[in-house]
Amino acid sequence: MQGIAHHSLRFAHPLSCHFRRNIMLFARPVQSCSALFENCIWKTNSFITSFRSRLCVLAMAQDAEVLTDKEQRLLKNLYTGLIEGQRSCLAEAITLVESTHQRKRRMAQVLLQMVLSHHRKQEQLNHGKPLAFRVGLSGPPGAGKSTFIECFGKMLTEEGHKVAVLAVDPSSCTSGGSLLGDKTRMAELSRDMNAYIRPSPTRGTLGGVTRTTNEAILLTEGGGYNIVLVETVGVGQSEFAVADMVDMFILLLPPAGGVSCRGIKRGIVEMADLVVVTKADGDLLIPARRIQTEYVSALKLLRKRSSTWKPQVMRISAKNGEGISDLWGKMVQFQSSMLTSGELIARRRSQQRVWMWNLIQENVLLHFKNHPAVKNQIPILEEKVRIGMLSPGLAADTLLKSFSDRS
Numbered sequence: 001m002q003g004i005a006h007h008s009l010r011f012a013h014p015l016s017c018h019f020r021r022n023i024m025l026f027a028r029p030v031q032s033c034s035a036l037f038e039n040c041i042w043k044t045n046s047f048i049t050s051f052r053s054r055l056c057v058l059a060m061a062q063d064a065e066v067l068t069d070k071e072q073r074l075l076k077n078l079y080t081g082l083i084e085g086q087r088s089c090l091a092e093a094i095t096l097v098e099s100t101h102q103r104k105r106r107m108a109q110v111l112l113q114m115v116l117s118h119h120r121k122q123e124q125l126n127h128g129k130p131l132a133f134r135v136g137l138s139g140p141p142g143a144g145k146s147t148f149i150e151c152f153g154k155m156l157t158e159e160g161h162k163v164a165v166l167a168v169d170p171s172s173c174t175s176g177g178s179l180l181g182d183k184t185r186m187a188e189l190s191r192d193m194n195a196y197i198r199p200s201p202t203r204g205t206l207g208g209v210t211r212t213t214n215e216a217i218l219l220t221e222g223g224g225y226n227i228v229l230v231e232t233v234g235v236g237q238s239e240f241a242v243a244d245m246v247d248m249f250i251l252l253l254p255p256a257g258g259v260s261c262r263g264i265k266r267g268i269v270e271m272a273d274l275v276v277v278t279k280a281d282g283d284l285l286i287p288a289r290r291i292q293t294e295y296v297s298a299l300k301l302l303r304k305r306s307s308t309w310k311p312q313v314m315r316i317s318a319k320n321g322e323g324i325s326d327l328w329g330k331m332v333q334f335q336s337s338m339l340t341s342g343e344l345i346a347r348r349r350s351q352q353r354v355w356m357w358n359l360i361q362e363n364v365l366l367h368f369k370n371h372p373a374v375k376n377q378i379p380i381l382e383e384k385v386r387i388g389m390l391s392p393g394l395a396a397d398t399l400l401k402s403f404s405d406r407s
C-alpha cells in the first residue's frame with residue numbers, strides 16, 4: 001500500500017496541475033463537510049432535526065446537489081437501523097458502499113460521514129479509545145483460516161463480543177463471486193446472531209479492495225461490532241492492502257513447507273504482528289513445532305514494524321481448541337501496549353492518509369482512462385507497446401501529453 005501511495009505521488013508529477021485540481025475537487029466537499037458537521041451535530045434535541053440538518057449541510061457542501069426526499073428517508077432509515085444494530089441495515093449499507101452507481105456512491109458517502117460522526121462521538125465517550133479492534137488475518141489457501149475463524153469467533157461471541165468477519169477474496173476479481181465469504185466455510189459462526197460474515201468483493205482492482213473494505217469496516221463498527229476480522233488469502237497483493245487497514249495483522253501458516261516455501265512473501269512476514277502456526281495437533285504437532293522454531297529465527301532477521309511490539313510466533317489447533325485463548329490473550333496484550341504507546345492511534349491516522357491517496361489514485365486513473373483525449377488512443381498505443389513497436393515510456397508520455405493538453 002505504501003508502494004501504491006508513493007506510486008501515485010510519482011505519477012502525479014507530470015500532471016501536477018491537473019492532479020491538484022482533481023484533488024481539490026475531491027477534497028473540498030470532504031473538508032467542508034467535516035467542518036460543518038462539527039458545528040451542527042448533536043446540537044438539537046430532536047434526532048430527526050439533527051439528521052435533516054446534517055443531510056442538508058452535506059448536500060450544500062456537495063455543490064447544492066441535494067438528495068431527494070426519498071433518498072433522505074432511505075438514508076435515515078439505514079442509519080438508524082445500522083446504529084441500532086439491525087443486521088439487515090448493515091447488509092444494505094455495505095451493498096450501498098459497494099455500488100458503482102454514481103447517485104448511490106453519493107448516498108454512501110453521506111451515510112459514511114454520518115457513521116464517522118457517530119464514531120467520533122462514541123470514541124470521545126470512550127476516552128479516545130477506538131470502539132473496535134481491527135484484525136487482519138492472512139494465510140495461504142488451506143492454512144486453516146476458516147476453521148480458525150469459526151473456532152475463534154465462537155469463543156469471542158461466547159465472551160460477549162460482537163464479531164464481524166469481512167472476507168477479501170482476490171479471486172473474485174476473475175470469478176465475479178467471492179469464495180472466501182462463502183458462508184458454508186463458517187457454517188456455525190454464520191448462524192450466530194452476534195457474528196456477521198460478509199464477503200468483500202474486489203471488483204477487479206486493488207483500489208476497489210481498499211475502498212470497499214475500509215468502508216465496510218466503518219459500517220460494521222457503526223453496527224456495534226467490536227471485533228472486526230478481515231480475512232484474505234495470502235497469495236497476492238490484497239494482504240498488503242489489508243495489513244494497511246487494520247490495527248493488528250496476523251499471518252496464519254500451516255505446518256508444512258518452511259520459511260522460504262509456499263509462496264509466502266518475505267514482505268508479508270514483515271507486516272505480521274503475530275505469526276500463528278495452525279493445525280498443531282496429532283501428527284502435525286511435530287512439524288508445527290519445527291515451523292514455529294524456523295519462524296522465531298526468521299523474525300529476528302526481519303525489519304521491525306513497530307517500536308512497541310516484538311512479533312511473536314504461536315501455535316494453535318482449531319480442531320482441539322488448543323492455543324486459541326492464549327492467542328486472544330496475546331492479541332489483547334498487543335492492543336493494550338499499542339494503545340498505551342500511542343502507536344495504534346498513529347497507525348490508524350497514517351492508514352487514513354493511505355486510504356485517501358488510494359481513493360485519489362483510483363479516481364484519477366479512472367478519469368484519465370475515460371478522458372476523450374486519450375480513451376481512443378489507449379488500445380492503439382497498448383497494442384504497439386505489446387508488439388514492441390513503441391517503448392512503454394514513449395507511449396506513456398504521448399498519452400500523458402494528450403491528456404494534459406486537453407485538460
Ligand SMILES: Nc1nc2c(ncn2[C@@H]2O[C@H](COP(=O)(O)OP(=O)(O)OP(=O)(O)O)[C@@H](O)[C@H]2O)c(=O)[nH]1
Binds near residue numbers: 144148282318
Ligand atoms: N488437524 C487439523 N486440521 C485442520 C485444522 N484447521 C483446519 N484443518 C483442516 O485443514 C483444511 C483446510 O482448512 P480451512 O479452514 O478450509 O483452510 P482455509 O485457509 O480457510 O482454506 P481456503 O478456504 O482454501 O483459503 C481442512 O481440511 C481442515 O479440516 C486444525 O486445527 N487441525
